[in-house]
Amino acid sequence: MLQSEDTYRHYLRQLPEFREFTEAEFTKLTHDLNVKTYPKGQVLFDHGDSRQRFYYVIKGVVRLERQDETGNFSFINYVKAIKGFPYRGLYTDADYPYTATALTAITIASVSMTSFEAIVALNPLVTRQVISQMSRLLDQMENRLQKLVTSSATSRVIQALSIFGTDMGEQTPEGDVLIPYPITLIELARLSGTTRETAGQVVTKLEVAGKLTYNKKRFRFDPHDLTI
Template structure:
């Protein structure tokens, strides 16, 4: 069992930095758990006891402001560590996390992982670089989604989701995470009617299709340059 877990954990970029001895020291602290679609992994304000590594499926993190006027949404795909926000610092989770599909995760006690990372210079360099990448990504997202034109926010949201959730297959980009007009509406802070109109037009123009709980992007040029992000913590 432990050998199987060890092999699977090596697929995670952060944990692949550790040598066999370092990983052996903490392997017994990792646990595998399955969640059904709609199950909550943790709530905003819960004590931050675990760090998760997504193995299968997709989860969504979200956070509302005090007046419930704005909600931040983001999605996490397999082989990412989460939540990254608050590492080495926060006592409580800053987001609510929910499984949007059936999902399988590894989790480990926060104190155990943070000690392991702090004792490993290479891991700390990785954490620092990942924080920088994550900050740049979120800055870019804010810039693109601050557009006053609602339809443009929808287009930029689809592009962002393609870059962060999509995989290239032939000439297409496929987003395996199920997305609805409501999801994109929440993500882009745009009305569902506007999202439906923009998606309808893109489907008619054969730019994208949404079927079988997947989103297919046929015309990448429509969105400008799409750069797929394969490794990133969240």
């Protein structure tokens, strides 16, 4: 296990979110590095749990979800491989602001949140990097809310597909986007705030129109041509 953790330390050190740390800072940050593999559906933490660890997705996708006070509206975000979370609540929140669940099988690394916040505060280059990440996430959330606040279920399903493309998609040589992870129609319905039946009907119409393929639960489409 120690050899495995050393391997992951070396791997993480090469990635953009960790390059600006000094050697001493990175050593301190990863002193209690924890790397684990979880199956699909595993809850990493619940909304309101003590905010003790900063996570970094090595493989797979994590769903972040928060419901409003009525329980009728959920805000959902996705974190794919080579991304960290949570940035929300740094230096201000004692608890996690949402529930994190493995959307797919995942391999995930975590470090002490206390150490992460302390080191970020002392390194201007890392501070700027974190602020940039937070700004990007805020912009992403605002755009997402604007797209999903519509009375048309069909439009919400199409916008949810676009969000999958933004959060998890990979560009193909042909110029369209492939979601390389298995995404169920239930997940699509969950994000779009509709039923599985409605989500399935919209996907079928898009397939018939030649705007999308859905094979082995993997979506492929041109995000600029998702119309019915």
